[in-house]
Amino acid sequence: MIVRFLALALAAGVVPASAALAAQETPGRDKAPAGSPTASNADKMKSEAEAAWANAPIAETETTHRDAVTIDGRRYGYTASAGTLTIRDIEGKPTASMFYTAYTLDGVKPGTKRPITFLYNGGPGSPSFWLRMGSFAPIRLRTTNPEFIRPAPYDVGPNPDSLLDKTDLVFLDAIGTGYSRPLGDMKPAQFYGVDEDVDAFAKGILRYVTKYGRWMSPKFLLGESYGTLRSGALAYQLQDRGMALNGVVLLSSIMNYGYRQPGLDQVYLNYLPSYAATAWYHNRLQNRPADVATIVAEAREFANGPYMSALAKGQSISDAERDQVANRMSQLIGLSPEFIKRANLRIDLPRFQKELLRSDARTVGRFDSRYTGIDTDAAGERPETDASSDAISGAYIASFNDYLSTILGYKTDLPYRLSARDAAGFTWNWKHEAPGRGQGQSQNNPNTAIDLAAAMRANPYLKVLSMNGYYDMATPFFGTENDLGHMMLERAQQSNLQFTYYPAGHMTYLNPEALRRMKADLAHWYDDALSDARSATPPVPPSGGAPAPAN
Numbered sequence: 001m002i003v004r005f006l007a008l009a010l011a012a013g014v015v016p017a018s019a020a021l022a023a024q025e026t027p028g029r030d031k032a033p034a035g036s037p038t039a040s041n042a043d044k045m046k047s048e049a050e051a052a053w054a055n056a057p058i059a060e061t062e063t064t065h066r067d068a069v070t071i072d073g074r075r076y077g078y079t080a081s082a083g084t085l086t087i088r089d090i091e092g093k094p095t096a097s098m099f100y101t102a103y104t105l106d107g108v109k110p111g112t113k114r115p116i117t118f119l120y121n122g123g124p125g126s127p128s129f130w131l132r133m134g135s136f137a138p139i140r141l142r143t144t145n146p147e148f149i150r151p152a153p154y155d156v157g158p159n160p161d162s163l164l165d166k167t168d169l170v171f172l173d174a175i176g177t178g179y180s181r182p183l184g185d186m187k188p189a190q191f192y193g194v195d196e197d198v199d200a201f202a203k204g205i206l207r208y209v210t211k212y213g214r215w216m217s218p219k220f221l222l223g224e225s226y227g228t229l230r231s232g233a234l235a236y237q238l239q240d241r242g243m244a245l246n247g248v249v250l251l252s253s254i255m256n257y258g259y260r261q262p263g264l265d266q267v268y269l270n271y272l273p274s275y276a277a278t279a280w281y282h283n284r285l286q287n288r289p290a291d292v293a294t295i296v297a298e299a300r301e302f303a304n305g306p307y308m309s310a311l312a313k314g315q316s317i318s319d320a321e322r323d324q325v326a327n328r329m330s331q332l333i334g335l336s337p338e339f340i341k342r343a344n345l346r347i348d349l350p351r352f353q354k355e356l357l358r359s360d361a362r363t364v365g366r367f368d369s370r371y372t373g374i375d376t377d378a379a380g381e382r383p384e385t386d387a388s389s390d391a392i393s394g395a396y397i398a399s400f401n402d403y404l405s406t407i408l409g410y411k412t413d414l415p416y417r418l419s420a421r422d423a424a425g426f427t428w429n430w431k432h433e434a435p436g437r438g439q440g441q442s443q444n445n446p447n448t449a450i451d452l453a454a455a456m457r458a459n460p461y462l463k464v465l466s467m468n469g470y471y472d473m474a475t476p477f478f479g480t481e482n483d484l485g486h487m488m489l490e491r492a493q494q495s496n497l498q499f500t501y502y503p504a505g506h507m508t509y510l511n512p513e514a515l516r517r518m519k520a521d522l523a524h525w526y527d528d529a530l531s532d533a534r535s536a537t538p539p540v541p542p543s544g545g546a547p548a549p550a551n
Contacts (some may be wrong), residue, residue, distance in 0.1 A: 004177070004517065005218050005394070005459045009281045010084055012092075012369070012507060020514060020527075021160035022315065026252070029511075038164075041310065041393075042341070050056060050465045053348065054263070054412065054413035054414045054415075055136055055181070055414075055415060056084065056096075056097035056180070056181035056182075056183060056287075056414065057084055057097060058086060058094050058097070058183055059086070060083060060084050060085060060211075061083050061084050062081050062082070062084075062409075063081065063082050063083065063408055063410050064079050064080065064081045064084030064105070064408075064409055065079070065080045065408050066078075066079055066080075067079075067080060067138065067139070068166050069138035069139070069158045069159060069160070069164060069512065070158065070160060071161075071162055071164065071165045072475070073444070074165070074476065075104040076105060076106075076138070076164055076165060077107070078103050078104060078105050078106055078107065078138055078164055079103070079104050079106060079107070079314060080099070080102070080103050080138075080139075080407075080408060081101070081103075081246070082099075082101045082102075082105070082363055082381060082404060082410040082464045083100060083102075083103045083410075084097045084098060084099055084100070084180075084210055084407045085098045085100060085181070085201060085204050085207045085211070086098075086183075087175075087203045087207065088203070088206070088511075089203055090151055090175075091202065091433060092273055093184070093267065094183045094185055095182065095183055095186045096175045096180065096181065096182050096184055096186060096191065096200060097179075097180060097181055098172060098173065098175065098200065098204040098452070099127075099172075099173045099178045099179035099180045099208075100170055100172050100173070100208070101132055101137075101170075101171045101408070102168070102170045102171070102172060102208075103137055103138055103162075103169045103170075103371075104165055104168045106475060108168075109135070110217070112213075112214070112341075112531065113216050114168060114217055114525065115166065115167035115168065115215045115217060115218040115219070115246070115530065116167060116169075116170065116209075116214050116218070116219055116220070117163065117167045117168070117169055117170070117219075117220040117222055118167045118170050118172060118173070118201075118205050118208075118219075118220070118221055118222070119131050119132075119135075119169060119171045119172075119221075119222040119223070119224075120172045120174065120201070120222075120223055120227045120499055121223075121224050121225060121226075121227050121231065122199065122223065122224060122228070122229070122230065123174070123177070123225070123226050123420070123446065124174070124192075124226045124420075124428050125174065125176065125192075125419050125420035125421045125423075125428070126176035126177060126225075126419055126420075127173040127175060127180075127400060127416070127417065127418065128171045128172060128173050128174075128176065128177035128178070129178070129397070129400040129416075130507060131171060131222075131224055131454040132171040132400065133156075133399055133400045133403070134396065134507060134509045134510065135509045135515070136159070136161070136162055136163040136164075136169060136222075136509075136519070136522075137159060137162060137164075137169060137171070138158060138159055138162040138164050139156065139157065139158055139159055139403065139407075140156070140157075140159040140162075140467070141155065141395060141399045142155040142156070142157065142164075142508075142512070143155055143157050143392070143395075143510045143511075144509075144512065145514070146368060146370035146371045146391070146510070147371075147391065148390070148391040149391060149392055149394070149395040150520065151394070154395050154398060156399045156402075157549055160510045161516055161518075161519040162519075163519065163522060163526075165499055165523075166232075166523055166526045166527075167396045168217075168440070171223075171296060172201065172204055172205075174191075174197060174200070174201070174419075174420065175188070175191035175200050175277050176188045176192065176198075176417065176420035176423075177307060177417050177418075177419065177420050178417060179412060179414050179417075180418060181414070182217025184479075188420070188426075189425075189427065189429075191467060192420065192426065192427060192428050192429060192491075193231070193428060193429030193430070193431070194233065194428075194429065194430060194431065194432040194446045194448075195233070195429075195431070195432055196429065196432060197230060198230060198233045198234050198237055199237070201230060201234055202234060202237045202241060203487065205238065205243070206241065207232075207308055209243070212276035213381075213467065214436060215298055215409075216244040216548075217274065218244055218529070218530055218533060219238075219243065219245050219246055219466070219494065220245065220247045220248070220249065220526075220529075221234060221235060221245060221249065222246075222248075222249040222251065223249070223250065223251065224251040224252055224255075224506075225251075225254065225474065225475060225506065226254065227251075227254050227446050228250040228251065228253035228254060228255060228475075229253075229254055229255055229257070229447075230253070230451070230479060231248050231250060231448075232248075232448030232449055232452035233432065233434075233446075233448040233451045233452075234410075234449075234450045235248050235433055235451065235452055235455040235456055235462070236451040236452065236455045236463045238437055239455050239458065239459060240288065242369065244459050244461075244462075245455075245459070246461065246462070246479075246529050246533055247462065247463040247464070247525070247526070247529045248344060248452065248462070248463070248464045248465075249263065249464075249465050249467065249506065249522070250465065250466045250480070250484075251467045252467070252469060252474070252475045252507070252508065253466065253468070253475055253479075253480040253483070253484075253508045254475040254479070254480075254483075255447060255448055255449040255452070255480070255484065256445075256447040256448075256449060256479075256483045257430065257446055258445040258446075258447055259444075259482075260445070261327070261445060265308075265311040265312070265346070266479075266482070267479075268345075268346045268347065269303045269307065269308055269311070269478070269482075270351060270474070270476045270478050270479030271347070271352070271476050271478075271479075272299050272303045272307060272329075272332070272333065272478065272530065273299040273300050273303060273476070273477065273478040274298045274369070274470070274471070274472065274473050274476040274477065274478065275299075275332070275333040275334075275347065275352055275438055276295045276298070276332045276333050277292050277296050277299075277369075277470040277471055277510070278296065278333075278336030278352075278356065278364055278369040278471060278473070279295075279332070279335075280292050280295045281369065281370055281470075281471060282334075282356065282364065282372075284334030284356055284357075284358060285332075285334055286331065287331070290386060290393060292470050293501070295332065295413075296298070296470065298332060299332050299333075299478075300478065302328060302329075302332060303478065306324075306325055306328065307325060307328075307329070307345075310322070310325045310436035311343060311345065311346070311446040322341060322345065323337070323341075325345055326341045326345060326521075328428065329345065329347075329393045333352070333356075334356055335347065335352070335355055335356065336382070339355060340497060345453065349473060350367065350380065350381070350382030350383060352473075353366065353369075353379060353382065353383060353473070354375075354381060354382050356385055357372060359380070361374065361375075362374060362519070363375055363376040363383040363384075363387060364387070364473075365373065365386055365387040365388025365391075365473070365505040365507075366383075366386045366388060366389070366473050366507055367386060367388040367389055367390070367472070367473070367474050367505055367507065368388035368438075368471050368472065368473075368505025368507065368510065369471040369472075369473050370388075370471050370505060371387040371388035371391050371505075372387055373385060373387025388505060388506075391546070392507075392510065397418065397423065400451060401416065404416075410496075429444075430445060430446060431444060432446035432447075432448065433447070433452065434450045434451055435451055435454040436449070436450070440448045442531040445474075447483070447485045449484060449487050450487070452464065453487035453488065453489060455499075456487070456489060456496060457489070458495065460493075460496075460538035460539060460540040461532055461533050461538055461539065461540075462496060462528075462543060463496050463498075463528070463529040463532070464484075464496060464497045465498050465499075465500065465521075465522070465525050466480055466497070466498065466500070466503050467486060467499075467500050467502070467508065467512070467518060467521070468480060468499065468500065468502070468508075469501075469502050469503075469504040469505045469506060469507075470501060470502065470504070471503070471504060471505040472504075472505045472506040472508075473505070473506075474505075474506045475506060477501065478551065480499075481499065483501075489535070492541065493540050495539065495540065496539065496540055499519070499527065500517075501516035501519050502517060502518060513534060517535075
């Protein structure tokens with residue numbers, strides 16, 4: 001009776017298998033093998049479950065699919081592949097299996113000098129199907145207006161704005177996300193951290209380059225969101241391990257988590273131009289300029305001047321200055337001066353999302369403030385959900401799963417993990433050892449713009465392109481300008497850093513107009529980066545001084 005009760009409890013998930021088995025064992029007797037007639041039901045169930053357990057492969061896997069895409073009127077044949085890379089430690093022990101999807105131009109032999117770009121999302125803890133299905137792969141989910149994407153079937157097809165004409169593309173999933181998993185006795189926590197994550201990506205990229213003979217290819221990184229923080233440290237780590245990069249693309253960046261600490265005012269400065277752009281988009285400004293760039297420029301000037309000065313004074317600010325600043329903020333961001341003053345001139349993001357369209361009982365999105373949502377409680381202080389996430393997530397998840405299994409034919413019993421945070425016990429180690437004097441700089445709140453600056457100073461050919469959406473409220477563009485503007489590059493080195501802006505949000509490629517402009521900007525940037533790398537004279541001397549005269 002006890003055995004039957006424990007077996008039923010185990011099946012229902014009431015007690016752990018270890019406790020059930022321990023309770024059934026009789027002291028002084030050996031437990032019967034699972035397949036023997038005397039084995040308990042719990043033993044059998046445990047054995048069957050273990051036999052059916054889906055694990056990541058230690059041996060590397062790959063499936064391929066041939067296809068073609070037309071870009072600027074020219075047809076490009078390519079091979080799409082989905083597979084795994086086995087990451088090993090210095091002794092050769094396998095530690096993790098990293099899942100990837102790659103797109104390589106047909107007719108190119110191993111050892112090619114054709115550029116290759118490694119792409120990834122961030123989170124931390126996010127797989128890279130967002131970039132894979134929405135941005136520069138030769139096939140994508142087509143999106144239009146900032147509205148909820150209608151249910152299936154979804155509009156998935158060839159991408160005329162693909163980067164395949166300029167570079168091969170490899171999308172990587174972080175360990176613990178997608179189909180990427182630790183191997184053997186390695187625990188997920190051993191990959192969940194700023195430096196742990198960077199080490200895994202460095203090993204994954206080095207493995208891919210070695211396996212497929214791409215050491216002679218020009219190499220680029222393209223990270224989105226937390227992926228930009230990863231890119232800063234990764235660029236330095238790859239260079240430190242013998243792989244000098246040609247370029248780094250930072251899409252919707254957050255390089256420095258330090259300014260998010262409570263009590264610091266920089267976060268309010270960072271958000272102000274994004275608030276202004278959002279108020280402009282939703283027509284909440286009394287004297288609305290003709291274009292968003294104009295209101296953004298005004299907000300930048302105000303943030304860097306009167307607003308910064310007012311916040312620095314804290315509670316000692318005079319009533320007259322508080323009124324003056326609140327009135328100007330109201331003109332820029334569309335909230336009432338009274339509301340702004342009640343918030344001590346410091347408007348938290350959730351409050352802005354809720355307050356801007358409160359009179360219409362609407363909220364604005366976080367990832368993309370062009371999207372609007374409806375809350376149950378229109379009188380609440382913060383949105384109940386992110387309208388911009390709700391509008392697109394189902395379409396991206398479904399279209400990616402269909403593409404992976406139906407078109408690429410990748411088969412596995414593992415669940416594709418939409419986030420490493422889905423599992424219990426997810427904790428991210430935010431400590432980071434940045435390069436610097438002596439043993440480096442230990443950071444509790446990472447700022448990998450320091451790492452990227454070190455890589456740029458050492459490698460005079462390293463180009464960096466920062467791509468930003470005006471309506472991105474997850475990683476506001478003014479914060480990116482502040483982070484990258486404090487890398488303390490010398491004048492000559494600053495020419496290797498460029499910024500572009502688009503009428504879109506965090507996932508800039510959701511807007512087809514923005515995607516076309518992004519592709520054009522990237523095509524020009526890739527050409528410049530490759531041209532400089534072929535030049536006899538580096539664009540920036542390693543010393544950071546004036547460029548040397550050409551031979």
